[in-house]
């Protein structure tokens with residue numbers, strides 16, 4: 266039975282990417298070798314790495330603007346550390362919009378003073394803070410573009426004279442924004458770009474080299490730039506699959522076309538939640554609702570068993586909310602087809618017809 270994958274991460278990948286990757290596992294580009302057993306220094310893989318880095322810059326419109334694309338290990342969680350270690354001199358400002366932002370703050374505190382300039386913790390992270398002061402004398406301002414667990418998303422980013430750093434793990438390549446407003450962007454691959462095991466960093470070179478601390482080589486962005494993401498053995502397969510996804514995005518017309526599809530999917534689902542009195546959205550501020558992770562719950566928990574049975578019968582996977590929030594979370598990443606969202610909406614309607 267075909268499954269409809271609404272998992273939050275690792276999340277759905279395009280069918281075409283899974284198919285191409287399966288062939289490459291058997292025989293990569295007719296080399297007679299599997300992608301899993303070729304040298305990362307081979308010309309075949311060096312070309313993959315170059316293509317992946319190039320496409321990441323091209324799709325975000327950052328080509329020729331002083332940025333470098335890196336594929337690294339350690340997930341977004343290692344970036345919580347590296348960002349601060351490489352950029353934080355005395356103090357930095359953070360916007361706390363959820364669990365991931367809170368973790369980024371905790372790690373940054375190892376390197377200097379962290380000013381939490383805004384937080385939505387007072388309302389369980391169900392909105393995006395908008396009115397706040399950005400202090401002077403900070404090394405950077407950090408934000409999380411999409412809050413995967415809660416289902417909120419920045420639609421407009423703060424204007425800051427200090428460099429702007431953004432964790433885009435769950436919405437990179439999902440929409441056509443001005444990526445050059447950020448000086449450093451990072452994203453774990455496993456939400457919207459590839460399998461788990463690699464992390465994309467897009468960094469403007471001019472923000473580096475400004476801190477006085479000594480940085481161990483592995484933790485230093487400069488080293489990874491110089492070594493062209495081959496400081497040590499990269500996650501060959503994860504980078505390869507990410508490259509395929511980036512090619513898939515490009516073939517569909519780039520992030521602006523992807524955004525149109527994402528916007529259709531999100532509107533359909535939010536409309537179904539808002540118009541069905543059995544359900545309620547977790548996010549009441551409509552402008553703060555995520556186009557990637559749609560969080561909602563049942564008005565009346567007595568319908569839980571019946572709804573979850575219908576969901577399972579429909580072949581819908583990964584709809585449970587994060588363990589810290591409960592309810593439901595439909596992750597409608599780039600690769601999720603419109604028909605899967607339609608099926609979820611039909612399933613919600615079926616519940617209404619039954620009660």
Ligand SMILES: *Cc1c(COP(=O)(O)O)cnc(C)c1O
Nearest residue numbers: 340341342365413432434435453
């Ligand atoms: C999943 C997620 C993370 C954590 O990513 P890891 O790659 O597991 O370290 C960080 N930030 C956001 C926004 C996420 O969605």
